[in-house]
Amino acid sequence: MTAAIIGGTGLTSLPGLEITHREVVHTPYGEPSGPITHGVLHGKEIMFLARHGYGHTIPPHRVNYRANIWALKHLGVERVLAVAAVGGITEEMSPGRIAFPDQIIDYTWSRQHTFFDVDLTHVTHVDFSYPYDAQLRAKVVEAAKRAGVDAVNGGTYGATQGPRLETAAEIKRMRNDGCDIVGMTGMPEAVLARELNIAYATCAVVANWAAGVTAEEISMEEIGLNLEVGMQRVRDILGELVPLL
Ligand SMILES: CSC[C@H]1O[C@H](OP(=O)(O)O)[C@H](O)[C@@H]1O
Ligand code: HPA
Numbered sequence: 001m002t003a004a005i006i007g008g009t010g011l012t013s014l015p016g017l018e019i020t021h022r023e024v025v026h027t028p029y030g031e032p033s034g035p036i037t038h039g040v041l042h043g044k045e046i047m048f049l050a051r052h053g054y055g056h057t058i059p060p061h062r063v064n065y066r067a068n069i070w071a072l073k074h075l076g077v078e079r080v081l082a083v084a085a086v087g088g089i090t091e092e093m094s095p096g097r098i099a100f101p102d103q104i105i106d107y108t109w110s111r112q113h114t115f116f117d118v119d120l121t122h123v124t125h126v127d128f129s130y131p132y133d134a135q136l137r138a139k140v141v142e143a144a145k146r147a148g149v150d151a152v153n154g155g156t157y158g159a160t161q162g163p164r165l166e167t168a169a170e171i172k173r174m175r176n177d178g179c180d181i182v183g184m185t186g187m188p189e190a191v192l193a194r195e196l197n198i199a200y201a202t203c204a205v206v207a208n209w210a211a212g213v214t215a216e217e218i219s220m221e222e223i224g225l226n227l228e229v230g231m232q233r234v235r236d237i238l239g240e241l242v243p244l245l
Contacts, residue, residue, distance in 0.1 A: 001078045001079055001245065002045070002047070002075070002076045002077050002078055002079070003044075003046055003047070003077065003078070003079040003080070003081070003242075003245045004036075004046065004047040004048065004049065004072050004077045004079070004080050004081075005046065005047070005048050005049075005080070005081050005082075005083065005238070006048075006049050006050075006051050006068065006080060006081070006082045006083065006189070007048065007049070007050050007051060007083050008051050008052065008082070008083050008084045008085055008185060009052065009056070009084075009085040009207070009223075009227065010083075010085055010205065010207070010224075010227035010228075010230070010231050011050070011083045011231060011234065012050040012052070012053075012054055012055070012056050013037075013048075013050070013054070014037070014039070014041065014046075014048045014238075015235055016041055016042070016235070016238075016239075017037070017039040017040070017041045017046070017048060018039050018040045018041070019037055019038070019039040020038045020039050020040065021038050022035040022036065022037050022038070023035055023036045023038060023075065025071035025074055025075065027066070027067040027070045027071050027074070028070070028118075029064065029066035029067045029070055029112070030064050030066075030067045031064060031067055032049065032064060032067040032068045032070075032071040033049060033050060033051055033052065033053045033058055033063060033064065033067075033068055034049065034050060034053050034054050036048075036049055036071060036072065036075060037049065041238065041242050042238075042239055042242040042243060043242075043243070044242045044243065044245060046242065046245075047072065047075060047077060049068060049071075049072065051063055051068065051082075051185060051189075059162065059163040060161075060162040060163055060184035060185045061108075061111065061161055061162055061163060061184070063185060063189075064112075065111065065112065065113075065185075065188050065189050065192055066112050066115065066188075066192055068189070069189065069192040069193055069196060069198065070115070070192075070196070072198065073196045073198060077198060078198060078199060079133070079136055079198065079199045079200075079245065080193055080198055080199070080200045080201075081136070081140065081201055081202075081203060081241070082185075082186075082189060082190075082200065082201070082202045082203070083202075083203050083205065083234055084157075084183050084185055084186060084202055084203070084204050084205070085183065085204075085205050085207040085223070085227055085230075086099070086157065086181040086182060086183040086204045086205065086206055086207065087165070087166075087171075087181065087182045087183070087206070087207065087208050087209065087210035087211070087213075087218070088180075088181060088206040088208070088209050088210060088213065089158070089171060089174060089175050089179055089180055089181060089182060089210045089213060090155070090175065090180040090181075092152055092180075093152065093155065093180055093181050093206050094206060094209075095206050095207060095208055095209060095222070095226040096205075096206060096226045096229040096230050096233075097150070097151070097152060097205075097206045097230070098144065098149055098150075098151040098152070098203060098204065098205060098206075098230060098233050098234065098237065099151060099152040099154075099155050099180070099181060099204045099206065100132075100137055100140055100141055100144070100151060100152070100153055100154070100155075100201065100202065100203060100204070101132065101154065101155045101156060101157040101180070101181060101186075101202055101204055102130070102132055102137065102153075102154045102155065102156075103130075103131065103155070103156040103157070103178075104131045104132075104156065104157050104158075104159060104186055104187060104190060105156060105157075105158045105159070105174070105177055105178070105179055106159050106187040106188075107158060107159060107160050107161065107174075108159050108160065108161045108184075108187050108188070109161055110161075111161075111187075111188055112188070113187070113188035113191065113192070114188070114191070114192070114195065115192065115195045115196065116195060124195075126191070126194050126195050128191055128194055131190045131191070131194065131200075132190070132200060132201045132202060133199035133200055133201055135199065136199045136200070136201040137201045139241060139244045139245065140201055140203060140237065140241055141153050142240075142244065143237050143238075143240035143241035143244060144237050144240075146240040147233075147236040147237050147239065147240045148236070149233045149236055149237055151233075151237075152180075155180035155181055155204075156178050156179050156180050156181070157179070157180075157181050157182075157183060157186045157202065157204065158174045158177070158179030158181070158182045158183075159182075159183060159184065159185070159186040159187035160182055160183070160184050161184065162184035163184065165211055165218055166182060166210065166211045167211060167212070168211045168212025169212070170211070171210045171211045171212050171213065172212060174210075181204055181206065181210075182210050183204065186202060190202070203234060203237065205226075205227060205230035205231065205233070205234060206226065206230065207222075207223040207226045207227050207230065208222055208223050208226060
């Protein structure tokens, strides 16, 4: 089964990937964030795409999620593991930790969020009760166990519009809504994968405490340091995951 990794903040390239070639894909929805990278990781063929571009130049609200997902589908991808930096809202989601969310609440607005608005001869509603693919999630959870990474299995990802960080009051509201972590890219990426029948799961790396969780303001330096720790854990997990795919 062909698999791809979408890297986010802190993962603009895939360490250890022996790159074979890069492929430019033009889509009916415009250009993806960059060419799709093909390569071999731990003996398996895999594709990689940097969500914000390989130079991290595309902010979360301007990512062409439809083009990215369509391009991967076009190349035969059936499974996507999304890596995403997040803020931690609830106690166990401490900076540096890894989490595999099992639910999403979407707070984004005005993004191109569906493939089903072109053919207006019929209406399509996809089931999205469980936004992440159960089988792929189980494999990622198992991979983390094998890698000895103490990860949180579950949690609700609140997707905000960005690019600004949230206010303390917004995070308070999100906590009351049931969110455990907050990021800016989880939607519409997850639903677009579902619409194209791609199994999708997220490996979230907690980069900081979300706004107002501690008395301190959020610093980019802190985020960078925590992401370095977290991304090493992601590499360890991928080392165990890829042979399971
Ligand atoms: C302050 S970092 C915010 C930035 O990081 C996350 O990106 P990604 O999900 O692609 O790892 C978050 O969603 C924001 O885009
Ligand atoms: O605190 C945050 N909020 C939203 N997105 C994020 N990505 C990393 N940290 C955060």
